[in-house]
Amino acid sequence: MEIKKYFYFFLSGYFSSFNQEMKPDQNVFQKMFFSLVNLPVPPNLTIMWNFGSLLGTCLFIQILSGLLLACHYTPDVSYAFDSVVYIMREVNNGWLIRSIHVNGASAFFVCIYIHIARGIFYHSFFKKHTWLVGCTILLVLMGIAFTGYVLPWGQMSYWGATVITNLASAIPYIGTDLVEWMWGGFCVGNATLKRFFVVHFLLPFMLMALSGVHIFYLHETGSSNPLGVDSDGEAVPFHSFYTLKDLVGIVVLIWLVGVVCLCFPDFFSDPINFNPADPLKTPTHIQPEWYFLFAYAILRSIPNKLGGVLGLVLSVAVLYIMPFFPKGYQRGIQYNIFAQSLFWGFVGNFVFLSFIGACPIEHPYDLMGVVSSVVYFLFFPLYILSYLSWDYVLMEIIHPGEKKTHVHVFSVARSVYLKLKNIVSSW
């Protein structure tokens, strides 16, 4: 009866959840339910704040479709490719389930990259715990995607697994042993496929748990907002304002994924993977899925193997240091044209790196990859400079001569600025 009542309230858009306060006699599920329903949220969140719920939707879709696929998949090198073909040709709507799973992975990465970009733009990375758990979610997601790509046992699956697992051999002393331990033998084979399947099956549940921790930490502090100001003075309950707003985003996401699955099912896939794995025949051009191309381009741009692997790891691990960036006066770069230019340049460079990752290693792409990789890592220190220096310039205009908290770092910039100011005022 209680559940029915809550469900009815959930469906009605007029449930004033602020009135449903937590009471001592509520059980833990009721408390969790009302903590979500009553969550105070800033009223001015834009569409950029929709991607968290979209990521949750992606995770749900992937786990559901993955469980259905696992019912028919055979993790054995002799049968893996044929079992995937069986799913696509013999299982009822198996082609659709597989297409949803494959293209759902791409949708997952589109959403998570936009989610991260929003966090960088609006300085959400200063929510330390939430951000650090989020970075771990990204790493786990990449692990899931990589192990999942090996499972169809096509040409690119096999050679992708060979190339990427071999990277660990660059680690001094333990590298070779580590690679053989991962393979379960002396090359990528049956043992590798079986353990990759197990990892691919289990990690999504870990991702679910991490998502719970991510949301828990977010609810500790509350959401940021596009203005970058404290929103405690005016907030609305999560339900039904943001449940309905998220619902619109979820409908759009499902619609878009559906259109890709039904109209362009191979859009994100490599045709080579429709050929069964052949350890004796190396493809002319080995490349990962599109969502790994930026890191792959960085890997290839560094001639030293260990250096390349470090570059690859750092390209993602660099996100972990962002919560420790010095804080500026403003929360976000929404009023900072210089930092915004830098940010959009970074986004463009990310796309460009992905393009380079898909190109063969030859002139001029090799040179472009090096330049683009350097620009990728330069963004992070320049970003700090861009928002701190802009804050400083603005504060100097409004409160000249007042002591600032971050001015010590910019003593040189300050002297240059004052000289310029003197020159301008003398005119």
Add this chain to the structure above:
Amino acid sequence: MAGLVGRATRDALLKVPGAVQGQNARMMSSTTARNMKRAAVVGLGGLAVAGTTIYMAGLNESKVYASDMELHPPKYPWPHKQFLKAFDHDSLRRGYEVYKNVCSACHSLQYLHYRDLVGVIFTEDEAKAEAAENMVVDGPNDDGEMYEREGKLTDRLPKPYPNPEAAAAANNGVEPPDLTYIVRGRHGEEDYIFALLTGYKDAPAGVKLGEGVHYNPYYPGGAISMAMALYNEIIEYSDGTPATQSQLAKDVTTFLAWTAAPEHDLRKWMAIKLTLLGTIFLVSSFFFKRHRWAYLKTKQVALKK
């Protein structure tokens, strides 16, 4: 200069600190959106200039070799590639005839059953008769012995060779690929297959080919083990269509596109349903959301002096 910067930014900055100004939220957000667009243009413009400079610098040093040249297939107007078009089933039937009489001598379709042809290329009786043309080894029987029987709808199409080694031995050391997923398994899809089948040429001067190897500019590297297989009137279509080389290539390519994606027609039918249902759900959820947000969006705050 500093004065200009100050005047341009002071108003915006002064709104940031202090209490929340909820009534200005949407206005500020739209201002932010405009700033973001402007920043995007500036940033991407800068990136484009930098990228072009690097690219031009790269081109300046790059060399072009004749051996690097690989001919990409032109785009052909395949009818079934259009959003609302299904496969041309007459063409599929003709394509099956081409496969059966020409391609099946070397290439298998190992994932295709005779039952898959029912309702697409043949009627059920026609498909049964087609399957019965082959003798299939089955068993063991109650006496533990293998025996031969006529093919049934549940049988797969027969392979031309008993094993991959035999296939390679009979074809200059290279096993002819299975054709079930050949269209989805090659860059360029149908265009590539059609261009390959009709693109055989005499090797240009300077290109040396090994024994049993042929020249086809659409094949990576140019040297292909498969000889030109399709000629004008190499078979006679049962429906009387003139069997020109391009007609044969078009029909067999359409047939192979179907073998790679037999769900194609159903997929498009579902896409149409999804478009209609998605529109209904999207519009209704959007207006439901808008209805709920209306009082918040139209709220006005008056401050008393």
